[in-house]
Amino acid sequence: MPRAKRRSSLIRSPQFSSLVILIVLLAVFAIADANFLSPLNISNMMAFLPELGIIALGMTLLLTAGEFDLSVGAVFGLAPVVVMLLVQNGGVDIGVALLAGLVLCIAIGAINGLIVTKIGISSFLVTLSMLLVVRGAALYITQGFPLKSWDQPGFFVTLLAGSFSIGTFRFYTSLWWFIGLSLLAVYVLRYAKLGNWISAIGSNRNAAVARGVPADAVKIWLFILTSVLAGLAGMISAFRISAASPVAGTGYELEVIAMVVVGGTALTGGRGTIFGTIVGALMLRSIRNGIVLIGVPGLAYNIFVGVIILAMLILHALLQKNAARS
Amino acid sequence: MEVLRLQNLQKSFGSVRALKSASFTLNEGEVVALLGDNGAGKSTLIKAISGVFPVDRGDIYVRGQKVSIRSTRDAMDLGIETIHQDTSLAPDLSIARNLFLGREPVNLKWLGVFAPLDLAQLRDAASALLKRVGISKKLDADALVSTLSGGERQSIAISRAMQFAAKVIILDEPTNNLGVEETHGVLRFVKEVRDAGHSVLLITHNIHHVFQVADRIIVMRRGEIVAEQTVADTDLLTVESIITGADMSALLKETRAK
Numbered sequence A: 001m002p003r004a005k006r007r008s009s010l011i012r013s014p015q016f017s018s019l020v021i022l023i024v025l026l027a028v029f030a031i032a033d034a035n036f037l038s039p040l041n042i043s044n045m046m047a048f049l050p051e052l053g054i055i056a057l058g059m060t061l062l063l064t065a066g067e068f069d070l071s072v073g074a075v076f077g078l079a080p081v082v083v084m085l086l087v088q089n090g091g092v093d094i095g096v097a098l099l100a101g102l103v104l105c106i107a108i109g110a111i112n113g114l115i116v117t118k119i120g121i122s123s124f125l126v127t128l129s130m131l132l133v134v135r136g137a138a139l140y141i142t143q144g145f146p147l148k149s150w151d152q153p154g155f156f157v158t159l160l161a162g163s164f165s166i167g168t169f170r171f172y173t174s175l176w177w178f179i180g181l182s183l184l185a186v187y188v189l190r191y192a193k194l195g196n197w198i199s200a201i202g203s204n205r206n207a208a209v210a211r212g213v214p215a216d217a218v219k220i221w222l223f224i225l226t227s228v229l230a231g232l233a234g235m236i237s238a239f240r241i242s243a244a245s246p247v248a249g250t251g252y253e254l255e256v257i258a259m260v261v262v263g264g265t266a267l268t269g270g271r272g273t274i275f276g277t278i279v280g281a282l283m284l285r286s287i288r289n290g291i292v293l294i295g296v297p298g299l300a301y302n303i304f305v306g307v308i309i310l311a312m313l314i315l316h317a318l319l320q321k322n323a324a325r326s
Numbered sequence B: 001m002e003v004l005r006l007q008n009l010q011k012s013f014g015s016v017r018a019l020k021s022a023s024f025t026l027n028e029g030e031v032v033a034l035l036g037d038n039g040a041g042k043s044t045l046i047k048a049i050s051g052v053f054p055v056d057r058g059d060i061y062v063r064g065q066k067v068s069i070r071s072t073r074d075a076m077d078l079g080i081e082t083i084h085q086d087t088s089l090a091p092d093l094s095i096a097r098n099l100f101l102g103r104e105p106v107n108l109k110w111l112g113v114f115a116p117l118d119l120a121q122l123r124d125a126a127s128a129l130l131k132r133v134g135i136s137k138k139l140d141a142d143a144l145v146s147t148l149s150g151g152e153r154q155s156i157a158i159s160r161a162m163q164f165a166a167k168v169i170i171l172d173e174p175t176n177n178l179g180v181e182e183t184h185g186v187l188r189f190v191k192e193v194r195d196a197g198h199s200v201l202l203i204t205h206n207i208h209h210v211f212q213v214a215d216r217i218i219v220m221r222r223g224e225i226v227a228e229q230t231v232a233d234t235d236l237l238t239v240e241s242i243i244t245g246a247d248m249s250a251l252l253k254e255t256r257a258k
Ligand SMILES: Nc1ncnc2c1ncn2[C@@H]1O[C@H](COP(=O)(O)OP(=O)(O)OP(=O)(O)O)[C@@H](O)[C@H]1O
Pocket: B013, B016, B017, B018, B036, B037, B038, B039, B040, B041, B042, B043, B044, B045, B085
């Protein structure tokens, strides 16, 4: 492709328009409130960002393959609850408890994937049911109460939720997880054979299958991956605040899907962008943070968030139409 | 020499017996045309051979060896390449990525599905391929398939089969939606691969094409093979009458006699 043409297609790409909007938003918030770019506030944003961002990476791959997962918020809540219960009430070693949590997440993802691919029920219905089952399980085994706080530093806590300082900035190790997983996801989706398969499956499943691509297996593994990432994010969050609650992560599924589609990944499959998802995650995070700082009343947050998401989607749709016409 | 032999293939979809019993042999370097009206079971037959779904009963032999084709990958590994009627491309992928879908050239092969694509080879091979099929002047290997016309997509699918030109190439209505030039390209391609020793199974509704390229004709009706003839021994009218089931040549003789 000639360079000029490539550049124009880059500028028209949805992730690019998201990036522009993100920069505009950041500028607006920074001008409206000087504290927005203060080390403390940036550190704060960066503490929350990875937790939803990590789930969004898995969701991007899943959406690109043409499926999605509504049970991630519930898994985010259940995994740490199970791990903490095993440690606090069962006297199980933290490493073993984490392993049990991992197995649980794998099982939830595998069940989602198997029902969707082998029985052929839409992922919307399957994972909606799974959301209820998983959230219900978290509430039942805790009787609805948050667990006692648990604050025993150790290898795993440092690994998932340790913190370090760069100058006046304080970062959590979860940021490294997010960066590392993002790079991996970019690699897989853009440069690896698997990414070619994922996009092809979401774009035209029959065509992919006709070329010998194991579409069902790929989808099942992506469901497992998404569940595991949701569990990982849940553990990071629980370790960071030294507590696990059965209602943690409520509503995260929609926030995560919003991050992904705002970044330019198509809800219908076939077109996914990890870069866009990172932009989307940053955008939603800074919106939530920024509107607090500029003094929007707390109860009005969601109005703003919703309007901005809608505006982004309209923009993507218009760009898409334009591209199709030219 | 026999390349592919089908024996008593049967396939039902619920109560629809799409394939009642099909047996035939495909020889090396031969173009066989598979004819029949809409719903006769042609696509069902070739989908069974190419591993899209398993047959209910019957055997498939490749080079005299009985084989079991359980997946499209099995068929490809046995050297059977198929271009399906409902075009087999992913619109959101580039031409180059579509051409090599499922057979991507990679570096660091030991990484399995995580192996990085060899993007340079992907693009070069794709361009060379497009040139060979005679559509390089218009198409860019990096262009998304969603930006192509129906005929262009068909050409891409055909060049893909050409690329991996195996023992058997199956084309399900390849000239549908194609312009004059592309149609000639396809027919030329069919002759080319035949001359290179490959076998072609060609499904089409255009009997003129059949007489241009096929060596043998097989006619299906309601899930069964009802006739098998060499092209040299028959003519257009006879074939047409076999397809529809009405004995038109007899009718013609009658009217002539009067
Ligand atoms: N997946 C399916 N489920 C149910 N019935 C099917 C399926 N595929 C094909 N059939 C039925 O099997 C019969 C044969 O269909 P097939 O597609 O093989 O016909 P065809 O000879 O390829 O026709 P055409 O020339 O229109 O492509 C038809 O009656 C069709 O409705």
